Amino acid sequence: MADAVIVVALLLVAASATAAVAARDPVRQALVLSVLGVVLAILFTVLQAPDVALSQLAVGSALTPLLLLLAVHKVRRRGRREGPRR
Amino acid sequence: MSRRFRLWLVAVGGAGLAALFTAAALDLPAFGGDHHPYGDRAVHASLSRHTANVIASVNFDQRAFDTLGEMTILFAAVIGCGALLRQTRDEHRATPEPQEVARPVRRYALLVLPVALLTGLYVIAHGQLSPGGGFQGGVVAATSLHLLYLGADYRALERVRPVALYETGDAVATSAYVVTGLAALIGGSAFLANTLLPYGTFNTLSSGGTVPLLNAAVGMEVACAVVVLLARFLDQAVEIEEGNGT
């Protein structure tokens, strides 16, 4: 039973990691990465690592996507204003 | 280097790595095996020092010096971000216009904020007993503060978050970790050795010798570091604009 859960979680991780790389638009990638963060947290929980799951949940599903989105926002805002001048 | 050539290089290198990795994986001890000599010794050492959460014991007692290195990376990353994302001379601050946030979102954010902050602090405080500790709790507490950005506005967030204070907090926490290590040295044993304080009663808040102290120092450093990092990025994304100041 536990094995089946681990296999499912592993396959979910592999699938969402592939999706995160395949999403070429950084905004969409940030959203897929937050899904990957949650799926990784689930995998770590079934692998009996609650400590790591907790930190992965906080970092992977909130902090990293947030930083990515803020960076995208900054770069895009610059691009919009600079665009016509070039 | 052309795109095509680079793709070829990645394909060859990736295939080689994949082949070697698969060969290595087939030779590794099977997943879920019963032979974990280091793990068993770590559990034994942790229990002999009355620390209920073995992972906290590994991080803040048995491998405390390694954690000092991790803290230094964290500290250096914060300094690096501060240097890269500071306001340069040809940039000025624009006042961000308040944007409409749906009322339920606003109310929910304000409702969750204290709960999330308290959870973060709880997770830090009980690091040596239950799953959690400085690293996780620090991130939770710091990100929870930013719910204020959703619940109220950027100005309110800036008021509860004087960045200079958090930068000082970051430095103080890192120093506190080093000072705890030096105290052990003065007490006549090795740097960061857990010999200074009594180990206490198993499974109580004060158990584990210096583990709770180092754990609290790491919690403070991580919380301050994340607040400062997010503040730098928010500043850049929301406030700082190019062009001559008005």
Added chain:
Amino acid sequence: MGVLPYLVAGWVFLTGCYGLATSRNLIHAVGCLSVCQAGTYVLLLAVGYRHDATAPVFSDLKPGSRPVVDPLVQALTLTDVVVGATVTALLLALVVQISKRHGTVDPDELSELRG
């Protein structure tokens, strides 16, 4: 089941590498790097797993009553998760700075600018 977790770790790592090499946007490349990191977490925790064992936390468990999984690799992964996030932040700060200096975040355009 025996080697599946290791192979998944390798797959995640290599996918991240592929994304890094083919990325047209530096922000996307930083995201791919965090996928690579996720691969290393999976590998470390897979090495430490033990069948029918529980988490190495003894606050509600009598010591010695049940086998526990390897705490050492968990401690390594735990610190790496948090420190990895701050390194991501540092890389993104560099990307923001590059976009300010050169007005683009496409690595190909950047190498044309230099050459």
